[in-house]
Amino acid sequence: MWPPVELLVFLLSPLAPGVLYTMNNVPLLQEPLPILGMGMFVLGSVVLLLLLTVRHRKNVDPLFYVFAAFSFTCLVGLTNALEQDGYISGFMGFYLKKGEPHLKSAYAVMMCYWEGVVHFLLFLTMIHRMFSEKSYRSMGLLWAGSFIAQQLVFIPGVAIGKYGSNIRPAFWRNTPFLLVPIWAASVLFSRPREMPIITADKVAAEQQRGLLSRPVDLLLSLMLLGAMAFTVFRGFVVMDCPLDYCFTYIYQYEPYLKDPVGFPKVTMLLYLFYALPLLAVFIYGLRTPGCSWMLDWTLFFAGAVIQTQWCHLGGSLHSRTPFTYRVPTDKWWPIFTLNVLYAVVPALLALRCHFSPAYFMKAVPKGQTSNDKKKK
Template structure:
């Protein structure tokens, strides 16, 4: 499933970046999304192949990632670092007013952000729960969940456990950071980290959902027929949440902009 993602989603991202380069446009947004996706892919794929002792595939993935990263860096240098956005111009008085109005609203007056906060708290709990399952928690609830909902988490292959641990140790801290960014105004780093995490979660959930249902996964580790609806609802919702958060931060960034009084111009 990771290879399917490489050959489809990553390939499409490369085409978009090549088109942006050809048109002398910035590709920073899609580039950050790709960074998150490729990092999550490597974090799971490389340790999984080490455990599974498939050295040839591991070497191919490492070489592929290094080459792609070098090409991105070289192209950025050749084009005068057009991977970065154009430095922002001084804010007009009208723009500063819009920013101040957005940042003056508390969380209760921002219903979409409030919904995101609630969903982030639920996603944090979901990550911790599945991480405990990957760590062989003896709880009865964990046992029932793996038996009736996601038996793939107990697959002898290393990938599902590594994926759950990646969620637990990387996504949970991100969710806590994102909660802070949604409550405290002026966190200008929010758009970038949400893009990176959204790319990573898109790749990870595509691979996890696909592997859980794939015909080549042993029957006893596939999602039971009667649990598929709930399984898909939970996992699709978990994958969509970072995309919604990234969309909110990129297209409605006023709450996250640091507007200094000295930057105002008439």
């Protein structure tokens, strides 16, 4: 009787700190190119072990290898976060010096906590559901949004921020961590979604209700409008808008936006050019029946915004951020509330679409049921 695959992955992942500790104490492995080579070798070895683990199984989902390999790297990130916050030592010194010195920043520490806890748990859960022949598509879209957004902020932030002049070869290991999740997201989007059985009459009745007769959707639309206004405002702030309101905000309320690490600026620009159009499209989806794409994209978007807001807010409050760029003590509550609300709105929208999808389902002939349950 073979042990559960998720248990094997769980037991394999904690080897990451041991690898880091060994590399930290072997001088030959503490130069830029050997660090990159050793990293690729270790990751390749993990993939090989995974292949051996499931060799007796038929029709293994290709996303298993992505989830399992990335779960190993999640523990690398968690090790870094714990060392930077002083809970452990002797694991990351060599890597931060000759590999990726930008991982010492507050933003990167918060990102590593998210990887080591949230992403790791998501991976184990999705692997369990995968081999239990249960659906994991919705959870996968949530992870894909989170992971892709993480890399879209992290990679450009390193390049344009104060660490851009000190990029080492190991930095380029992040390239597959952007490309592979994009491929995984395309696979997940292409798979049929699982829908509850809802009669056509119920779908039609729900879709005949206007926005004013749907108070929850009306409230969500207003909250999305508020999020759009906040997105535009902070986008102007990081682009050095000369208006007094922008000047006051960046110096007296959220000085983290001008931190030279680059991550806050990239985050706000990502919101301005990508989140803003999506927020507008979601308002359209709440007003127009039959927009089935809302069921997927709200999950993807919620994962992206929750992750970026966790890193942004955490970075603005973390002790590794210079005092002059941290949120002032007397402005802590309003800034904390605004940033939390910005993350909560997409999450509430995704929950609304997931638990009450009738309004977004395609119309079907009267008297029939809408899409029967499909495997994701």
